[in-house]
Amino acid sequence: MNTESLPENGHARVVVMFGSQSGTAEELAKNFGRKLAALGYEAPVVDMAKFREVDLTREKYLLAVSSTWGEGEPPDNAVDFWNHLESAEAPRLENLSFSVLGLGDTDYKIFCGMGKNLDRRFEELGARRFAPRTDCPLEFEEPAQAWWSSVTGALHQLAPVQVPGTVAAAGEKEEEEVPAGYSKKNPFPASLLVQKRLCGPGSPKDTRHLEFSLAGSGLSYEVGDSLGLVPRNDPALVEELLQCVGCSGEESVLTPENRETSLRAALIGSYSITGISRKFLKDFADRAKDFYLKHLLLPEMNKDFQAWCEGREIVDLFLAFPQVKYAAEELVAVLGKLNPRLYSISSSLKKHPDQVHLTVARVEYESRGRRRLGVASTFLADRLPDGDTAGVFVQAAKGFKPPTDPAVPMIMVGPGTGIAPFRAFLEEREAVGATGRNWLFFGNPHRALDYFYEDEFEAYHASGFLTRLDLAWSRDQGEKVYVQHLLARQGRDIWAWLEEGAHFYVCGDASKMAKDVDDALHELIATHGGMSTDDAANYVKQMKKDKRYQRDVY
Ligand SMILES: Cc1cc2nc3c(=O)[nH]c(=O)nc-3n(C[C@H](O)[C@H](O)[C@H](O)COP(=O)(O)OP(=O)(O)OC[C@H]3O[C@@H](n4cnc5c(N)ncnc54)[C@H](O)[C@@H]3O)c2cc1C
Ligand SMILES: Cc1cc2nc3c(=O)[nH]c(=O)nc-3n(C[C@H](O)[C@H](O)[C@H](O)COP(=O)(O)O)c2cc1C
Structure with a gap:
């Protein structure tokens, strides 16, 4: 048994760090922190965004709890920490013993990628794994509990606490902490003001524009954020x-x-x-x-x-x-808990005070001879009358924001419902009088039926505020045309904008579109920047590091 890590006051120290986008890992980490404290440990809980506030070279024990976002990527608050760990300046962590709990979703190709990466990287940096990593699917409760048992068992051996009477507290039921104000734990009942169809009759799609009132909620959001919505089953x-x-x-x-x-x-x-x-x-x-x-x-x-x-x-x-x-x-x-769904916010508070707008595709499909309805999208489209309320909260997206410098140009690629945050970006830029040029790529099946917010974008374009507007109507001609094809066609000018510092944004379908757009971006950089494939990949990597390539894909 190794008790050398025990400080004089008898409180061994275990740092708990969390990487979390929508709050699950954060909540778990805070819960572990409280339980460790009840067991007699000193257990600071640290947001990975504030990683510089702890010196991991001097710490003995670390629990890292992190979700995975994008396609196997760190959540926003953990991006800088992960870049730091991966960089040449990453410190050796020979004094550190660690264990990682990853949160993820088995539907994603890179399941719990961030948890796995952290686990590997801590070891590469010389740290010792004192309890094995656990990768949790969406139903994380049982595996997280099993991980917690193995962590506390190992800690009990490595750094037993000497504070009498505290161990019993481990079995006590945790009091649920409900934070003040409206939040994921305490959603605001927002009244539906407007719900209208964005697709014409005969369209293969059914997408709705919704406006909710936030009056009296004290809630505010920034463009780029998402709205969490608590649905009701059919x-x-x-x-x-x-x-x-x-x-x-x-x-x-x-x-x-x-x-x-x-x-x-x-x-x-x-x-x-x-x-x-x-x-x-x-x-x-x-x-x-x-x-x-x-x-x-x-x-x-x-x-x-x-x-x-x-x-x-x-x-x-x-x-x-x-x-x-x-x-x-x-x-x-x-049964599992009915989870809230996230929707990219399609409005700016500067243009619509006390309101939040959404652009929602109604999910309906046939399988095994039955008609199936998406829970939240049909709740919004079919079962929520005007004036009725739905529980909402704001899900901040720190890593999806227009350039802080209003003079910097931006290129936005948002086919289908991917248009939502870019309507908000444009409203925001118009409201603050931003001088940066704006270029929008939008796409959908038919121009006559599926041109969402046509009047708004055409007016922006006519006034010159929307400097360039490229539209991909996939089914209006013999061959299919998607946004990635337009990116290739406009490659020379996109490259020129990028070299002038433009930010590049993508929103919408993660399964195919985001990958095709990413390929097109690499390709146009290689072609018009005269680069090898590797150099183009490094250019894109640097854009990501500089936060000039941002995605909100789902
Ligand atoms: C950050 C973020 C932002 C988002 N922004 C938007 C947005 O702006 N607009 C928007 O519309 N959505 C957006 N979404 C998606 C949204 O959160 C929901 O996932 C979507 O509305 C479906 O939810 P639902 O409850 O209606 O469907 P669910 O009840 O969750 O059903 C969806 C599930 O049904 C199954 N399914 C769907 N179609 C088929 C099919 N053809 N065959 C077999 N199975 C099928 C799949 O398993 C799918 O996962 C966003 C998601 C995220 C994470
Ligand atoms: C847009 C989006 C992308 C995601 N990408 C992944 C992924 O690539 N791999 C994975 O295992 N889980 C992925 N997830 C699932 C999350 O990691 C999971 O929901 C987790 O519980 C969220 O925890 P958090 O609230 O702490 O961020 C994704 C979820 C969303 C909404």
């Missing part, structure tokens, strides 16, 4: 599920926040009743005594499990195994 689906499960809906249950309510209300407003989680499937498979479902849950079957989940919802399981029934409290015990 009551028709809830009724179908109640029938399948064998409950009336009047049963009394607890919400995830330990509030007592009826099962019906809980299924509408508190629990996720569509996507199938591992936890749910495990319980269901046991009840159904179904070999194939159990088999899908084996760790080596993860890919098959993911593929099987696609296009299936919880209700499909009940329809396939009608003999399986649940009591109300058994059901909510295996």
Whole structure:
């Protein structure tokens, strides 16, 4: 047992750092900090953005809790810390023992990339891993708890605390800390002022413009931020599920926040009743005594499990195994929490005081012979009448902002709903009288049906405020034209703008568009900058470091 790290006051010190975009890792880290303090440790909780406030070369123990964003990238508050760790000036960390908890989502190609990177890099810098890393999927509670047990077990061996009477506090239930003001934990009930269609009849898309009132909330936002929205499930689906499960809906249950309510209300407003989680499937498979479902849950079957989940919802399981029934409290015990959805804000407070605008694509698709509805987008489009309220909070995006210098030019690429933040950027720049040139690339299927905010952009363009406007209508001609094709066509001028210091922004679909645009950017830099592929990649890397290449992709 090594007790050399014990300070004279008996409080061994364990630093807890968090990298977090939407608050989950931050909340966990703060919770771990409180628990460590209750165990008798000195446990400062440090935002990775403030990494210079701790000297890791002098620390003995570090817990790093971080989510992953973009495509395997650090969350905004951890970008500088990660660049520092990767740089030549990164210090050796031979004194440090660490353990990493990664948060992520198995739907992303680079699952828990930031957690994995931190884990590898700390080791490369000479630090010792005192408890193994854990990568948590969206349902992080169980793996995070297991990681916590292994961390506290190891710490107990390495740096036992000598503060009598404090260990018992570990088992105490944490008091939920609700911060003052409106926030993710305490969303503001915002009234819907306006909801209108942005696509004409016959369009393959259905995208809506929404305006909410923030009057009286004390909430403010900056352009580039997102709005968190607390959705409500479709009551028709809830009724179908109640029938399948064998409950009336009047049963009394607890919400995830330990509030007592009826099962019906809980299924509408508190629990996720569509996507199938591992936890749910495990319980269901046991009840159904179904070999194939159990088999899908084996760790080596993860890919098959993911593929099987696609296009299936919880209700499909009940329809396939009608003999399986649940009591109300058994059901909510295996359902996940109904998570808020994020939407890029498409307005500037300077132009619309006390309002927040969104641009939302309604999600509806067919799978396995059933019509499926996206929870939040159809709640906004179909089930929220004007004047009714929805819970909202502001999700800041420090890494997605117009240039601080109003004279710097900006190039914005935002097809489909990706246009949202750029409407806000332009409103903001107009309101402050920014002199920098603005270039917008927008795209959608048909000009006649899908030109979102046409009047606004055409007016900006006619006045010269929007210096250049390039539009890609993918289905208006024989061959498909997307924004990345227009970038290639305009490569010479884009290169000239970049060399004059322009910032380059991308928003919208992460699965294909963002990658194609990234390829087009590399290509045009290589071609018009006369660079090798490697040099073009370094140029783009430097743009990212200088915060001149920013993306908000989902
Ligand atoms: C930072 C950020 C900003 C965003 N900004 C915007 C924005 O400005 N506008 C906007 O519209 N959205 C935006 N989104 C996406 C938004 O948060 C929601 O994910 C989206 O509205 C869908 O939510 P939903 O609840 O309606 O659908 P859900 O109920 O969450 O269902 C979506 C799921 O359905 C499944 N699915 C969807 N289509 C199919 C299909 N054809 N076949 C099989 N399965 C399918 C997929 O599993 C998909 O994940 C943003 C996301 C992020 C993270
Ligand atoms: C736009 C976006 C991009 C994401 N990218 C990834 C990713 O590349 N890999 C991953 O494992 N998880 C990814 N996630 C999932 C987040 O890491 C996960 O939701 C996490 O719990 C968020 O924690 P936070 O609130 O502390 O930021 C992404 C989530 C969003 C909304």
